[in-house]
Amino acid sequence: MPNLAGPAVRLIDETGSHSSSGLVEVQTANGHGTVCGLDQGAADTICRLMGFQEGSVVKGACSSIHGHNLCGSRGMPVAMQQLSCKGTEQNLAQCQWVVPRGECLEHFHDSVVECHGGSASSSFRTALRLVDAQGRPSQSSSGRLEVLLQGHGWSPVCSSGFGIGSAAAACKSLGFAAVDGNPVHSCNEDEDICGTALPQVQLLCDGTEPDVSKCSQKVGDEVFCAPHENDVARARTPLCTGRHRLQHWLQSTC
Incomplete structure (x- = not known):
């Protein structure tokens, strides 16, 4: 049974690149996994989580989408089967699905989605x-x-x-109950967790937001942040606390 690690979802095209149209992959504790069957509401939710206005299910076998085989590779996890959403969920934990079994595990019925209408209201997904x-x-x-x-x-x-408000909003977006009570660390306090990319996002939240897309934000050239040492990071102590909603849902229903 997959142990989903967060709400992150992506679409992968025939070149293996992130795209607005492609194979649906959901982040799990064992890497990204495919979805075996989903409905229109799920397509809408997936695309809205990625910053688009709506989505549509691409009909047909994943092995022959516009002349390309988009099915997941053999041995790749299958994260969900029969994913069903209303289209308004804040994360996939609020949707319904069953544990993959049978032919689903062979990737013959992996789902492909196409997103439409890039959101102008939010700079990031x-x-x-x-x-x-x-x-x-x-x-x-x-x-x-x-x-x-x-x-x-x-x-x-x-x-x-x-600050603590931004951490609280981030933890909600990640599916956790709350932020850990300790002060937020920057990367230079945990050198082994430092990244290599220049931070391009600054979040200013008060903690009441349902997710970080509702926070005040600065993106790209608006962000003046030194590389590496100023990343938000907590390598040795938790950033978030409380049982992850996706883990709780899976363990209580499967």
């Missing part, structure tokens, strides 16, 4: 992640905080101005 010192998705509530920027991939978050 609501997808966040915590990564460990090796750059892998963290399997705990500690790590370097990164945000998925539209068209630019994952970016570290600048620690300047990142």
Whole structure:
């Protein structure tokens, strides 16, 4: 049974690149996994989490989408089967699905989605992640905080101005109950967790926001943050606390 590590979702095209149309992959504790079957509401939720206005399910076998085989590779995890959403969820934990089994595990029925209408109201997607010192998705509530920027991939978050309110909003977006009570660390306090990319996101939240997309934000050239040492990072103590909602849902229903 997959142990989903966060709300991050992506679409991968025939070249293996992130795209607005492609194979649906959901972040799990064992890497990204595919989705075996989903409905229109799920397509809308996935695309809105990525910063688009709506989505559509691409019909047909994943092995022959516009002449390309987009199915997941053999041995790749299958994260969900029959994913069903209303289209308004803040993260995939609020949707319904079943544990993949049977033919789903062979990737013959992997889902492909196409997103439409890039959002002009938010500079970044609501997808966040915590990564460990090796750059892998963290399997705990500690790590370097990164945000998925539209068209630019994952970016570290600048620690300047990142207070308890921003940490609370980030933890909600990641699916945790609350922020840890200890002060937020910057990367220079945990050198092994420092990233290599220049932080391009600054979050200014009061903690009441349902997710970081509702926070005041600075992106790109608006951010004046020294590289590496000013990343938001918690390598040795948790950034967030409380049982992860996705883990709780899976363990209580499966």
